[in-house]
Amino acid sequence: MKKIILYLLIVFSQTISGQVKLFENQKLAATCKVWGYLKYYHPKVANGDFNWDNKLFEVLPQVEKAQTKEEFSLVLEKWIDALGEVKEIIPIIPSKEIEYFDKNFDLSWISNNELFSKKLFAKLKFIENNRFQGQQHYVESDYAENIFLKNENFDNLNYIDKNSRILVLFMYWNVMEYFFPYKYLMDQKWDTTLEEMLPVFIQAKNEGDFYIAMQKLTVKLNDTHAVFYKYNSENLYYFPTNCKIIDEKLVVTEILADSLAETDDIKIGDVITKINNKTIKEIILENRDLIGGSNESVYLRNIVEPILSGDSDTVKIEFLKDSKNTTRTINLHNYHDSHKNKYVKGRIKKEKIKILENNIGYVDMGILYVKNIPEMIENLKSTNAIIFDMRNYPNGTYDEISKFLNSKEKEYIIYTKPDLSYPGRYKWSKPRFCGSENKNNYKGKVVVLLNEESLSQSEQTAMCFQTGDNTTIIGSQTAGADGNVSNFEVIKGVFTRFTGIGVYYPDKRETQRIGIIPDIEIKPTILGIQQGKDEVLDRAIQFIETGK
CATH class of the missing domain: 2.30.42.10 (PDZ domain)
Known part of the structure; x- marks a missing residue:
């Protein structure tokens, strides 16, 4: 009992004096956040004035030696000071025309008084208020305004080097922290993931351990677009x-x-x-x-x-x-032999467009192209209904088809896109439209078939078709990942991607993780497969014929 009281008195006295010893995981997690923050916010770092990876390697030994909050904060303060003066600029006032989406945005960690001194907090806050406003050195927007990485060089990194693995984790974590639009929808807070994954990356002893660590990290995004694999992987x-x-x-x-x-x-x-x-x-x-x-x-x-x-x-x-x-x-x-049917020409000739019994049109959206749309319209314009099968990946046909289905132009989608002048913040786009004024639009029933194979463009196409005058969605939950993807390598030859822009209905309802909700839910059964039935298609035909 006396020993316990003595221990508590020591801890209490350390707390009062501010000398509580920090754990390695605490220090590395905080360093990760500061490193990423400076990478995208500090005017000279974001401008590319330094080899920022090497700057991390230089500071890590000092971080390791720091034992207390004061020592740790002093290391980071000196690190920031060595980057040069941050000039005070005219206050940045957002345009009144911009509507921000801020569920993802959170810089509250810079005020963590358990880890950072008041002086360090003041430096970080000053950098936020006087952040870089030019063209980012490490990220850039593409035509769709999702980001791609540039000026990253991991050619010299190797799996057995602890610092290399830490750098990969820091880079990946910060890319998602600032540029993954659905961070707020993860099952687990991204901060918690960092704390959990640091020991996994540090303890990885070989290439296999590193791959498992990366797999576990990407899974935490809860994003169907998020994949991780090696180029030229060994034979499976x-x-x-x-x-x-x-x-x-x-x-x-x-x-x-x-x-x-x-x-x-x-x-x-x-x-x-x-x-x-x-x-x-x-x-x-x-x-x-x-x-x-x-x-x-x-x-x-x-x-x-x-x-x-x-x-x-x-x-x-x-x-x-x-x-x-x-x-x-x-x-x-091997893959070629096990997938041989793919390589046998003409083995199965799928029909893009056909007419089923009772004058019901059917379109396989996975093999229909824009050039086939005039033929589709001509063949199916007099049918009682059209089934668009999107249990596959379409080919950019939604815009032209919607002009045939809709009687007028309608809003169908709205995006959130990253603001590179204020990393971590997102801006709402203006709604996009599909369809057009068309008194001769298709008057029959429209049914869209969806399931877990319906990903990204399939989901966006379904959102477009839902604006039609008489559309019903039949099937099951879709893949729940819409929006253009951002691709990059984490180490040379190791590829990953994630959803780069947020996709919502015009009323700002979410689609990520939820997918497109069917009006009539139906899934295949074991018996149905054994009997050679397509139960989803059969249910669509039943609905068309009975209205139920």
Whole structure:
């Protein structure tokens, strides 16, 4: 008891004197934030006057030696002073025409009095008020106004160097901190992710550990666009089918290599209950921090290929058939052989446009191009209804098709875009329109089919078609990631991306993570797949014919 009281007295006395010892994680997380802040805010750093990566490497040993708030703040103060004078400028007054979206914006950390002295806070606040107003050295907007990175050079970084790994984490974290429009929609606060991931990056001992760390980091974005992979990755082996997870089982939905599937007696509708002795439910649970997605539907989509591929050319699979479980060892194959049907010309000729029974038009949006739209209009203008199948990725056809569907021009979308003059802040765009004044527009029912394969442009196209005079969405939750993507490398040969602009309905309803909500929800069933049915398409036809 006496020892506990003595310990508490020591801690209390340290707190009173401001000499509480800081932990390495605290110091590195704060240094990450200051480094990124100066990178985009300090007039000389944002202008490219320094090798900012080297400046980080120079200050890290001093950060490591600092033991208290006072020592740590002094290191950062001297670091900032060494960059040169920040000149006071005329107060920056935003244009009255700009409407800001600030759910993402938060610089409150600079006033953290547990880590930063009043003097350091004053320096950081002064930099904010007199921030860089020129062309950013490290980021730039493209035509859509999402950012791309420039003047980043990671060629000399290596996975076994601790400082290299810290730099990669700092760079990635700050790009998302200031330029990911949906930071506020993450499951976990981005600050917490930084604190959690620092030890993971620091303790990574080899290339494999580094890749796992990066996978875990990108998954935290909860963004279907966010991917992470290596160019020229080592050879993997694949299962010769596409599958879908239904009721915590894996169901074969498509054969990708006929002869290989036939050799192993694999058919559409086969039900897989275990892979290498693990149930599908167990596999779903254990991969949540390694495989990303905006929502559960797309997570279950994204997990299928990784769990049915690997560096071994065989896999043990348990099948469920006639209420009996049987386990077989199945061969996996290189990508070209396992996806052979893709390379056989003319094997399956899909129809872009066709007329189903009862004068119902059907359009496969994944293979329809702008040049095909006049033909589509001519063939389908007299139909009772048109089904636009967007369980795929369209080809920029929404604008021209909407002129055929709509009787007048309507607002359908609004964006948030980064303000590079005030990093972290976003501006609302003006609404965009689709359709046109057209008294001869299509008068029949319009049905759009969507599911978890409907991503980005599919979702934006659906938003456009929803403005039509008689549109119904049928299917299930979409991928929940709309908006142009920003791509970059984190280390040479290692690629990643994220959604770069925010996408909303004109009334500012969110689409990220939610996706496009169907008017009628319908999902495939195991029995339906085994019977060769397209239950989503069948439900659309039922609705067209009955109105229910």
